[in-house]
Amino acid sequence: MRRLLQEPLLHFLILGALLFALYSRLQAGVPKAADEIVLSRGQVQSLQAQFQRVWQRPPTAEELQELVESWVREEIFYREGLAMGLDRDDPVVRRRVGQKLEFIVDGTTPTPPSAAELQAWLDAHTDKYQIEPRYSLTQIYFDVARHGEKLGADVAAVRRALDGGKTPAGDATLLPLALDDAGASEVKRIFGKEFAEALKGLPVGAWQGPLRSGFGVHLVKLSASVAGRRATLDEVRAEVERDLLHTRTAETNAARYQKLRARYTVRTDQTGTATN
């Protein structure tokens, strides 16, 4: 008996039988005849699991029956439709099948880049990773319509008062009267591009202007101005990695398509096609 149990042939036979059983089991979902629909235990479990992911509870017996029935219904329509060739020349089916292929092969994560690769990417795209200028400022606002022709004189008067150490008010406004360490993009968002551009290189510590914005004109005093500069890798590592990976994925996808494309000969008949 012990000898028999150690017999490789027996092992082979048992394993073979097991594989055969397994194979037929796995094939259970495949129709044995055109008019037969078999749902394996696994498929039913899958329907159950799908339900559970949506509803966070297992289906009731009734709901499960409904899931099975709806699956069967879909399967029958699908088979009948296939038999009629309804999948052919259908742009939706065509696109969906293509999408599924992309889903499957898109799961390929590119290799995480090394520090040297990140640095090289940063060096090649310095304009994308600028640390923007930052400003701390106080502003006095003048509503153009309110002052009319006297605008220039009124602004000059306030300017003189400011230079004389007084603290005159401008017109009431919803615009912030001061910004503390605001990035250029924030200044632009609040006051508009023209105003933000005008701050570049403006002397610090004294009242300047008038500067124009979409709202009117402003007298501005900068208390701090930090020029923009190139970012170091440590400051923008996450963005650099994200953008590099994004590009690599796009390149992989493009290369994949080109390889596939190379397997085909494409002929287009464009006779009688109008173009401009």
Add this chain to the structure above:
Amino acid sequence: MTIWLVTGGCGFIGSHLCAALVAAGQRVRVLDNLSTGRRENLVPGAELLVGDVGDPELLATPQGRKWYDEIRGGKGAEAAIDIITSFGKGQLPKGFPVPGTAAYRNAWQQTIKAAETYNEPGRFTAFIGFEWTSNTGGNNLHRNVIFRGSGPQASLVEPFTTQPPLGSDNPVDLWKYMAATEQKTGSEVLAIAHNGNLSNGRMFPIVEAFGKKLDKEYVQTRAKWEPLYETTQTKGTGEAHPFLSPNDEFANFEIWDKGNLDGSVPKTKDMLELEYARAGLKNGLKLEAQLGTNPYKFGMIGSTDAHTGLAAVEEDNFFGKTAPQEPSPERMTAVFIDNPKTGVKIMDWEVGASGFAAVWATENTREAIFDAMKRREAYGTTGPRMIVRLFGGWDFAPGDANNRMPAAVGYAKGVPMGGDLRSAPQGKSPTFLVAALKDSIGANLDRIQIVKGWLDKDGKTQERVYDVVVSGGRAIDADGRCKTPVGNTVDVENATWTNTIGAPELITVWKDPQFDANHRTFYYARVIEIPTPRWTAYDAKRFGTKPVPGTTMVLQERAYTAPIWYAP
């Protein structure tokens, strides 16, 4: 006895393999990282080890291992081609994602991944969410479901669909899904409906919905999950309708009232009350009186609903709603919806370059913005990036409008947009501090209005529009209306305009002159810009296209705030 180790045994194929082995009397041990596999798939009788061997399903085979190594080694394209070739020959290893398994979930995973990758707290907030596209019979009940939480939380569930038996086209079922989702993920969620104007009388029901009479549960549940409503977007604006608000001369704005989304059923007048936001806000007061909860206590936002991947819209740079409406000489004369059976036809020129959602959040993060949306502290615009403030209280005085920081006095003395006024002091009327600042690169403002809606002593809904502050020193008459239009600088032919009329900002304190403390009431602000060229004017100029008769070429952009409600 042999112990079988099945990697990825919680996946679709893996669990089948386990089932077969267990059935064959074998001991099975499953290794799965549960990233795509599900614990509930574990076959009874098998042991589970949670762990990772790269991609367990795929790595179960030498071929899978080879591909894995190739991908890691930067040869993703080669691996992909090999995968495709093997698939074609029917030689894919068991465990490879096939329909019904992981690959199907990829779309949701990619959505989550995109939001996670580009979310930069403090700088750029990207939410995880999906659209639930209920559209049975062409009647639009679409809702966007937004998650407060993170990717790992959202990954625990899948989006709700509209197809039975797994999904449902009834919002009541969506709300059940949302409750279960919060339970499972620990992430709060909310839903924002849009395009009631294409629901053919189904967006804001007042008697029954989906064959069921509205009851306490319906109104409570809706109020819980839907704090905001998208009032304006590319497929028309749904704040007010001229038929419902004949005394509101600004109500006729980007209206789509010919039928439902696919034009299969033409619109009838009785549907309008059940699909425009202002009517919904009014009927909400009525339902609150009947059922104890106001189901339509929502703030208003705008969004684009663009399918172009572009988040922003501008009249002078409008890339359309979907790719076919990208700028071209033809788009102004093309057809967007055409249902020859019903005669419902909507032209591409009717698509609006609208709108934006604005939220008053304490910081630029998912959590803070979500919480602000939940408390309805939000407003919508039809395109300009205006700054709009609205506070309500009992003690705002005219001098508060001179305050340089309206928010400071606003929060100190009242509640912001989306809030509630309660316990009216004897003999006092509600007061409002309202302010608007124009878009820094946009047009000046014409006026700010307060729209008031209430339930009168006979249980009937009423509405009234007040002009509360106007530009250029124009008079506001005793009836609360300014009868002088702001003017018009638009040169349609050249698609130009100037900011020589209107005001860059407007602010005032307004007191309701006809307040009755016994009436349920709401107030919201509407800010109107001076006239500017519509995108169609820019197209006509740039492409030299002759517009079809009736094409709108000039518009007055606007913003709507969430209301402030008063209840006796």
